Amino acid sequence: xxxxxxxxxxxxxxxxxxxxxxxxxxxxxxxxxxxxxxxxxxxxxxxxxxxxxxxxxxxxxxxxxxxxxxxxxxxxxxxxxxxxxxxxxxxxxxxxxxxxxxxxxxxxxxxxxxxxxxxxxxxxxxxxxxxxxxxxxxxxxxxxxxxxxxxxxxxxxxxxxxxxxxxxxxxxxxxxxxxxxxxxxxxxxxxxxxxxxxxxxxxxxxxxxxxxxxxxxxxxxxxxxxxxxxxxxxxxxxxxxxxxxxxxxxxxxxxxxxxxxxxxxxxxxxxxxxxxxxxxxxxxxxxxxxxxxxxxxxxxxxxxxxxxxxxxxxxxxxxxxxxxxxxxxxxxxxxxxxxxxxxxxxxxxxxxxxxxxxxxxxxxxxxxxxxxxxxxxxxxxxxxxxxxxxxxxxxxxxxxxxxxxxxxxxxxxxxxxxxxxxxxxxxxxxxxxxxxxxxxxxxxxxxxxxxxxxxxxxxxxxxxxxxx
Numbered sequence: 001x002x003x004x005x006x007x008x009x010x011x012x013x014x015x016x017x018x019x020x021x022x023x024x025x026x027x028x029x030x031x032x033x034x035x036x037x038x039x040x041x042x043x044x045x046x047x048x049x050x051x052x053x054x055x056x057x058x059x060x061x062x063x064x065x066x067x068x069x070x071x072x073x074x075x076x077x078x079x080x081x082x083x084x085x086x087x088x089x090x091x092x093x094x095x096x097x098x099x100x101x102x103x104x105x106x107x108x109x110x111x112x113x114x115x116x117x118x119x120x121x122x123x124x125x126x127x128x129x130x131x132x133x134x135x136x137x138x139x140x141x142x143x144x145x146x147x148x149x150x151x152x153x154x155x156x157x158x159x160x161x162x163x164x165x166x167x168x169x170x171x172x173x174x175x176x177x178x179x180x181x182x183x184x185x186x187x188x189x190x191x192x193x194x195x196x197x198x199x200x201x202x203x204x205x206x207x208x209x210x211x212x213x214x215x216x217x218x219x220x221x222x223x224x225x226x227x228x229x230x231x232x233x234x235x236x237x238x239x240x241x242x243x244x245x246x247x248x249x250x251x252x253x254x255x256x257x258x259x260x261x262x263x264x265x266x267x268x269x270x271x272x273x274x275x276x277x278x279x280x281x282x283x284x285x286x287x288x289x290x291x292x293x294x295x296x297x298x299x300x301x302x303x304x305x306x307x308x309x310x311x312x313x314x315x316x317x318x319x320x321x322x323x324x325x326x327x328x329x330x331x332x333x334x335x336x337x338x339x340x341x342x343x344x345x346x347x348x349x350x351x352x353x354x355x356x357x358x359x360x361x362x363x364x365x366x367x368x369x370x371x372x373x374x375x376x377x378x379x380x381x382x383x384x385x386x387x388x389x390x391x392x393x394x395x396x397x398x399x400x401x402x403x404x405x406x407x408x409x410x411x412x413x414x415x416x417x418x419x420x421x422x423x424x425x426x427x428x429x430x431x432x433x434x435x436x437x438x439x440x441x442x443x444x445x446x447x448x449x450x451x452x453x454x455x456x457x458x459x460x461x462x463x464x465x466x467x468x
Contacts, residue, residue, distance in 0.1 A: 001034040002026045003058040011066045014374040018362035020053075022046055022393075042394035045357045079111040090119045109438070112452035124305055134432060134465045141428045143305065148210035151430070160461055164429040169444040171352040172221040172425060176418035177299065177313075178348035182341055182379040185297060189247075190277040192416035193256065194270035195297075198316035199419050200263050208308060213422035217255070218409050220352055222425060225405035227413065229254055234403040235410065238391070242384045250414045263316065271320055286321030296323035297344040302334040306347060309421075339372040341379065348377045348418065354444070356405060360389045364412070378417045385411060434458035 005026045008016040023046070024039045036050050057075055064070075073082040079101070083094035093116040101107050119136065121127035128146060131139050132153050141147050147163070155161045177199070179186045186192055201215045218226035231239065231251065239250065249256075260266050279286050279295060286295045297317075299310050307326060314324035329337070337343050350363055361368065366381040368374040388408040395401035427446055437451045 001053070001055060002028050003061075004056040005053060007056055007061060007066055008054065014368060014371045015359070015362055018365075018368060018374075019049060019358045020046075021358065021361060023050065040394075043358060044396065045355065049358065079107070080116065083115070088120060090117060092117050110447075110449045112450075124303075131430065134461070137434065138429065138431045141430050144209040144212035144424075147428050148212065155432075155464075158464075160433055160464060162431055162433045164431065166427045166429065166441050166446045168222075168426055169442075170354060171223040171225065172216060172423035173349050173351040174216055174219050174221065174418070175347065175349045175421040175423070176216070177345045177421070178377045178418050179345060179416075180341060180343050180377075180379060181381075181417065183344060185295065185344065188277045189414075189416050190273040191279075191295070194273040194277070194320075195317070195322075196256075196416055196419045197266040197270040197273075198320070198322075199313050200266075200316060201422060202261065203263065203312060204309060205422070209422070213424055216420040216423045217413075219350060219412055220356070220405055220409050221423060223352070223354065225352075225356070225402050225409065227255060227406040227410040231407070231410060232403070235407045238388070238404060238407040239411070242387070245384050246411065247414055250410060255410065256413050256416065267316065267319060274320065281321050284321060285323065294323055295321070296325075298325045298327050299345045300334065300337060300343040301326060301328045301347065302331045303347075304328055313419075338377070341370075341372075345419075346377065347421075348375075350375065355401070357393050360392060360408075364408075365389050380415070380417055382411075382415065385415075432461055434461050 005020070005023070009020055009023075010017075022039045022043050023036055025037045027035045027037070029035050038046055055077065060075055071085055071087060073085070077100065079096055079099045080093040081096055082091065084090070084092035095111060095114045099111070102111070119130070121130065124143070127136070127139070128150070130136050132155065134155070141163075143150075151161070151163060153161075156163075179192055179195075181187070205211055205213055205215075220226045227235070230253075236251065239246065243251065260269065274286060274295070278289050280289045281287075282292075287293060288295070299314070301307065301310065307328065310326050314326060317324040338346065362375050364376060364380055364382075365386045366383070368376040369379045369381040385408065388404060388411060392401065392404040392408060395404055429446075434453055434457045435451050436454045438447075441447075
């Protein structure tokens with residue numbers, strides 16, 4: 001355990017350094033006992049998350065480079081082992097028959113499927129055709145158009161394929177276009193706010209998404225931690241020490257998403273903000289009045305499916321004289337550009353639980369603003385946010401946690417560090433009807449590890465797929 005902790009926090013993903021930052025030391029007392037000393041007793045979740053620490057076998061990793069990618073199937077102690085790897089195509093997991101934890105109360109009835117096969121597709125349309133053909137048994141359907149009108153193939157009409165919607169009991173994750181605050185272009189929050197106004201969600205929802213989504217506004221959407229309206233007395237008490245470093249709007253104005261609904265009004269407001277920020281229109285283009293430098297940006301993508309979401313926004317930017325472009329690259333180039341912070345806007349996701357805590361450091365704080373592969377994609381380095389995150393981690397009651405999360409949410413939203421997208425509030429699944437699962441679904445989401453294969457239904461489907 002001591003070896004695992006040191007390896008993960010010193011050489012692993014930045015997440016581990018943030019998650020376990022308050023662990024001061026780890027000591028092996030004997031062969032079966034490890035002592036964790038904490039820097040303070042303020043983080044009430046730290047004893048729990050220490051229990052989540054993965055255990056890595058020292059005999060295997062000694063002499064190996066933990067930071068280098070490998071296709072070796074390294075040993076583990078879970079209910080599945082890696083049985084097959086076809087790089088870039090598939091990975092197969094086989095169930096461990098003598099898994100040590102199978103009779104634990106929390107494991108009974110779980111891990112029922114003998115082989116889990118994950119096939120990789122670079123094109124979502126090809127993956128969709130593979131599902132319809134029965135090559136794939138299960139898919140999460142993240143495309144609203146497919147969910148609304150795509151299930152018109154024989155297997156679905158015959159009842160061999162089912163659509164399931166599982167309500168999500170967790171806060172909706174913030175998916176958004178993320179500004180790279182390291183770029184000079186995005187230093188002025190008025191510029192960022194103006195660019196956010198060009199995202200026309202009502203048009204997208206009506207014309208592309210079949211009204212399947214709701215606009216995401218909060219970093220803690222669909223929870224009691226989301227800020228609303230003007231700050232409460234409790235929020236004001238938290239924010240008051242930072243009044244000199246926060247915009248007056250944080251204290252006196254409704255939240256930024258209370259913008260005009262119509263695109264024309266939003267673009268008018270965007271142009272006003274850009275003029276206040278020192279830009280003017282020359283020869284049909286928007287330029288900095290002092291330097292003459294045009295306002296231009298590039299949206300970096302690796303998924304062609306997002307292009308239809310970006311294109312309308314780029315067109316709206318052009319109406320303001322902004323030069324917006326889309327660059328689609330392969331996943332390796334995309335990851336390399338993220339690691340070197342070589343981007344203007346990218347799509348990012350910031351999932352939240354009902355009990356946010358230590359992971360918020362990696363999302364938002366200054367310590368991770370320049371750390372490659374951290375989730376602070378935007379490079380946010382803000383002492384107000386740093387302080388609010390630390391206070392949130394130290395919250396000693398649910399009420400205090402909610403207040404601090406709302407204050408953090410309010411500050412982040414007034415900083416305009418992202419252009420929020422949308423959410424559905426559920427997980428949409430399509431499955432060949434060969435599975436069983438416990439009812440009802442868990443309150444906080446899906447538990448696929450509790451599913452099983454129904455032999456009779458699986459045999460029926462196999463016969464039908466083979467033309468029998």
